[in-house]
Amino acid sequence: MSIAPLAALGIAKTAFSIIGSLADAARRPSAESAGPATTAVSAQESPWHQIGRQVDVNSMTKEDLAKISAMLYDQGLISLSDHATMSSDPSFAGSSNLLTAADGSGRVNWMAEFQARMARHSERGETSAVAQDERVLGILSRLQAGSRGVTSIRV
Numbered sequence: 001m002s003i004a005p006l007a008a009l010g011i012a013k014t015a016f017s018i019i020g021s022l023a024d025a026a027r028r029p030s031a032e033s034a035g036p037a038t039t040a041v042s043a044q045e046s047p048w049h050q051i052g053r054q055v056d057v058n059s060m061t062k063e064d065l066a067k068i069s070a071m072l073y074d075q076g077l078i079s080l081s082d083h084a085t086m087s088s089d090p091s092f093a094g095s096s097n098l099l100t101a102a103d104g105s106g107r108v109n110w111m112a113e114f115q116a117r118m119a120r121h122s123e124r125g126e127t128s129a130v131a132q133d134e135r136v137l138g139i140l141s142r143l144q145a146g147s148r149g150v151t152s153i154r155v
Contacts, residue, residue, distance in 0.1 A: 052146020
């Protein structure tokens with residue numbers, strides 16, 4: 001069975017992105033060694049709020065989601081696994097298309113998309129994929145809360 005050229009390109013692009021992220025993670029100081037003096041975020045505004053104000057999780061392109069995912073990962077706010085899930089092409093999950101429709105400018109409601117993915121994975125009994133989808137929905141919810149001015153949220 002052969003892989004379509006675009007799928008192979010997507011796989012290579014994501015692989016290089018993950019390798020780059022791993023290299024960055026190896027150079028990044030650990031969270032334990034960072035003291036309170038190194039924190040640039042004010043006590044009233046979390047990184048989730050700062051990033052959330054810049055995005056609308058209900059209307060972003062795939063590229064926008066990948067950039068936001070990279071920002072969150074670079075700040076140590078999400079795991080590499082979550083970053084890979086948010087920034088990869090849906091064709092990796094065996095689907096050539098999104099489960100929800102993008103608008104005319106390629107913007108997707110990512111909350112609805114990951115809810116649809118979670119429902120599909122649940123129907124198929126794919127518990128680890130359901131758990132991953134739940135984590136991504138939690139991340140998107142925190143960004144959404146930040147965009148509304150909520151400075152903290154417990155998940």
